[in-house]
Amino acid sequence: MSAKYDVIQIQPQKLSLRLRPGHQTSFEVQVRPVEDYPVDLYYLMDLSLSMKDDLDTIRNLGTKLAEEMKKLTSNFRLGFGTFVDKNLSPFSYTAPKYKENPCNGYKPFPNCVPSFGFRNHLSLTDKVDRFNEEVQKQMVSRNRDAPEGGFDAILQAAVCKEKIGWRKEAYHLLVFATDDVPHLALDGKLAGLVQPHDGHCHLNDANEYSASTNMDYPSLALLGEKLAENNIFLIFAVTKRHYVLYKNFTALIPGTTVEILDQSSKNIIQLIVNAYNNIRSKVELSVWDHPEDLSLAFTATCQDGKPLSGMSKCADLKIGDTVSFNISVAAHSCPPPGTRKSFTIKPVGFKDSLEVSVDYQCDCNCTRFTQAKSSHCSSAGTYTCGICRCDPGYHGNKCECEEEEVGSLNLAACREAKGKQVCSGRGECSCNYCRCYESEFGKIYGMYCECDDFSCARHKGILCSGHGDCHCGECKCHAGYIGDNCNCSIETTSCVSEDGRMCSGRGSCVCGRCQCTEPGAFGDLCEKCPTCGDACAAKRECIECTLFNTGKFADNQTCQRMCKDEIIVVETLDTDDPSSVLCLYKTENECVMKFTYSEHASGQSVLTALREPVCAAPPDAMTVLYAVVGSILLVGIVLLAMWKLVITIHDRREFARFQSARSRARYEMCGARAALRMLYLHVVAVLLALSCVLEETDAWGYKNGIFHNSIWLEQAAGVYHRESRKGRYQLTYKEAKTVCKFEGGSLATYDQLEAARQIGFHVCAAGWFDKGRVGYPIVKPGSNCGYGKVGIIDYGYRLNKSEKWDVYCYNPNSKECGGVHTDQEKILQSPGFPDEYPDEQICYWHIRVRYGQKIHLQFLDFDIEDDVDCISDYLEIYDSYDDVAGFAGRYCGDELPEDFLST
Incomplete structure (x- = not known):
């Protein structure tokens, strides 16, 4: 690795703080992504049968991808791995006849390789031709159920650093390409796998995942931990059908993006480039090993220079931009003397980090100046910080009382008020001074034993909710919390929406959670509101910038930051859906743009818009003329039709009378033949309104005594x-x-x-x-x-x-x-x-x-x-x-x- 890449992207990298409980201090962190930083890209592909077309598409991916990535970095390496699923029932075909060929008997694709968990075919290398060679060798496999074992493969690719070849000074990109949903933790129980995943590397000498049939699938939490630990950006390349599911995964795994993959992976190169640019244009801080008794608050100052309270990330950055974050830290309690704690602040996906160590200042400076056997303390105690610490056997403000002396003659000094109990009933009066009893619940104290540290309000059984100290029956809340039982956080970070507004402008932040005040608004940040008056106006800007690159979000970076909803473009808009809101607005050229706004079952907002605005055509003189003439002709045709209908009805009645008379006249001519076929004659007469003249058995609907609904031949x-x-x-x-x-x-x-x-x-x-x-x-x-x-x-x-x-x-x-x-x-x-x-x-x-x-x-x-x-x-x-x-x-x-x- 050249010294060119041994750069620092975060400053400072070490910091020491000295905190006094109840007070806070702040410091500033600057982050600057460097230009032309090395990139390691590992392509992890689903090799189940449904991905056969995708495999054919990427056979020459290495060369083309390297050409595109060299436009972004001069130091690029590429690796390749594949996965299918655990070779256990019910995930795969395990019958003996499928052991060597799971596609046995499957006519559309009769030959494929046995199922496997994960294989590392090519460790990271700058020889991209090797990538093409390895892809050419691959054949698809076949599993039994729809979900795939991709999370097993992601974890192995992340933790097997030496086998995969991740470099320390490089961006780590892991592209995960699939067309189906993944198996998650606990799914392994279906195959009898009860051992949770241990998060370790299990690649054998053949570079194959050896513990696939021994351990369960990894959880999302374990996956996120290992990806962050190894500074890996995960890119989900999935089909549109599963986009919403994987989009939800990105909220649980930091540093993860999701892109839509074409059915045959034709857009994979552009997808990777887009995802890389998206990653490079974003800086997000994460906190590791956060001590419970410390609270942190972030304020981001991004490239526009405006401070954003509660934000710990910046987007739409260009190469060379420097962003800063002001971080406030407050301590809430005193640990045992000599305790030092630390935590780490790290930009997601970066190798650099800031290590912060914290010392607690719980003692006063005056304790260094003490006077033993002081006259201020009746020569029976030590004078320090303006008070007397009495020697054993003495007590009182000035240590003037001995324990044996009982001041029973002056109990009034031990009553808080006339009529009150001596020492509040929780102590005894000695030398005009209350000596408080001990309690198994905590400490009783005060001049009249009126106070304790255990009678305060509780929340869910926890004294002062664990966010305060109990003083004389009243909770003294730590910094950042209020309320009778200190259960209400004043932190507003969790209430700030993507656009920087508090609760999306539709509610207020109460105790760290949004309370929506706008009728119809819902969601954690009140961001969902199909019936709000401003819903159509807010979504209009996203429609304009996404489809037509117009409006106040017209520049691409702002559009991407502000518009997170899924937008579906259609030729014809369904306006009858009761679960969606129809929005209309006039464009600059007086056309009408229509779109609907709805909420998906997963919580994702979906906008469905027409491809082009609807423009009313100007009235045409010839059209008006034709309409008038047509109307006149139509009225004439209708009158003629009515006249024809009257004549036809009259003629049919006359013909019916004639046929009836003719039937009666010919009945006798049928004779015995009619009697023999009476049943058939009855059926046909009912169905077809014919008479015994039906001697030809080829009549419609009746043949050889069989009734047909039609003479339809396939x-x-x-x-x-x-x-x-x-x-x-x-x-x-x-x-x-x-x-x-x-x-x-x-x-x-x-x-x-x-x-x-x-x-x-x-x-x-x-x-x-x-x-x-x-x-x-x-x-x-x-x-x-x-x-x-x-x-x-x-x-x-x-x-x-x-x-x-x-x-x-x-x-x-x-x-x-x-x-x-x-x-x-x-x-x-x-x-x-x-x-x-x-x-x-x-x-x-x-x-x-x-x-x-x-x-x-x-x-x-x-x-x-x-x-x-x-x-x-x-x-x-x-x-x-x-x-x-x-x-x-x-x-x-x-x-x-x-x-x-x-x-």
Whole structure:
């Protein structure tokens, strides 16, 4: 290490204080982050299966990251480690067939390495090519539950200083990249691990965490302690879904930041650079080994020169800025003579610190001048500090009384007032002087034994709340506390909000806690108030500076400091949510900006804003003209429609009379044939309003004695319909093509869809087909499907490919399976049974029965992918005529499902 980096970033570094209880003293500390300071960055990555895309992205991260970091420091080193989880059930797959390959039988990704706790692949080095080489070697693994074992890995990376290679004179950055939540302390009990983590290094010769299966996960407190002890800045790089959880962790672990990681880690370099700049621009003081009988108060003077009472940190600093902190220290009690105490003040993440030693001054100077056997003390005592300390056997103000002398003749001198008890009933009168009794509860004293040090008010059973001394029945509070029982702190540091205001300007600080006075305000600092009149105004500034870089917070540093809320940008704003407040304001160009303000369940404030303000278009002359003409035409069309409706109703009534007469006339012609089919005739007459003329059994809804809700076929002429697993109308054009391709097909063309419709393909659901077109095939018109038309209901070519619909695929080579079954008894088998089910093959069996009958399914043999999540291969049952409604269950594994009876 060059002497260039042996610099001092905090002054002074040693300080001695001499304190008298009840008084306070103050001193000043200056902190100046230096330029071009060395950086050690250790990249700790989650290697669970869901991070496979991220691993592919960072294979050349070392070179690119080094190039960016060299713009910030000339001395940069990089290390690499990975983690998955404890190789114990229920955290990992532990069955023998998964021992060497946890992905065994998992078709989307059949091969992966066994699960492990933590591995240090590359200690910190300036050879960044080594980083790329190590990343190239890595393969993902697979664990069983969602949470990961990342906290085990963080602790080992922090405490194994020699193995990792942390330098003393360098910034220590630990980047933690994951897409899921971590296991916490006590989770290990699920696997029988009852031993708490000891906080020590357990990397073996192979650089692997050897105690992973022996100890529980570390707690947040232990993690924060070890990170601070080793001057490590932790950067959580997590997906947006888990941002709020890790943001809460940063409040419990000093020196920690959280950044949002893209789904495939594409933004990891910019994320690290942003986090590093954020760390470098901030100085925060922490206190170590704080003695309980000392109170500390901070006042920060940041780069703007304004003192901020109660603040122990400064933000938005530039390289070379110097900030100062005034620290007041007060002692509240006297320890035993000769006691010296100390504490340490340290900027978070810095190697430099200030060591403060404290001596207590509890004696008076006059004790050095004493006079034994003084005449002031009747030659029976020592005169010191203006009072007599009597020799044994003597007492009195001037030691004028001997213990044997009892002044019973003048007891009035031992009464506080006439009628009062002698010596308050807590002592005896001797030589006109009260000698107070001893008490097991404390000391009784006073001229008339009227005082003691144990009769004061208590708080939670503690005398004077532990923050004061009891004098003659009254609490004398230590500095910083008030109240009858000294339970009320006058310290206001904990009441100062991020913007420097007391209780966010919506309350007052009482006993160290905010009491919100503004209606609707809540939170530890009254910072949350969706219904306050100033809520929209305060959040407006953050919307303007974050989205448009305008307003009074326009400079980026102020915006970052003042605006901590999560801001979500949307195209369309949901204004019906009762838990959010709608805010509107006019912009400079007379447009209206809308956003909502709400509180997340975790306490995080969330602002949801439109991407652009809404600007009213000026009235157009042609539009007004068209509107007038259209209105006239609309009135005319409505009148014509009403006239047509009257004529149609009249004609239908006349035609009904004609049909009735015709039916009566032809009834006799049906003869015996009508009698034989009376039941069928009755059913059809009720459902379709037809007569015995229904000799053709191909009529709609009725075929071979079986009643159908539709003549819908899942696959016809190679064409079939699909919808997203999320439900109906959830596929964009790109996702629709992916669905068809996954099943070995492609988007159907218009001609293919029409050919399928000609043979009975009827689906009342709009979907994508070839060239970005949307529509659906209709065989029989209906009032709620197809607008009463037959054919392809064509929505045309869609300009916006992000619209969401279902999809129609085409695959003429797919293996035939499934079909419509109307038999009374039938055994259904998957394609190729008893061999394995073919890849990329989907079969639909439609079992249809007579109206009023039920279907009984009994499973004889069942063996589908052994995956508790039923993600890849599975069987679904729908108790309806299609797979849009009536979902009854999804099954996989090798256990026979129970019998199923339809409704």
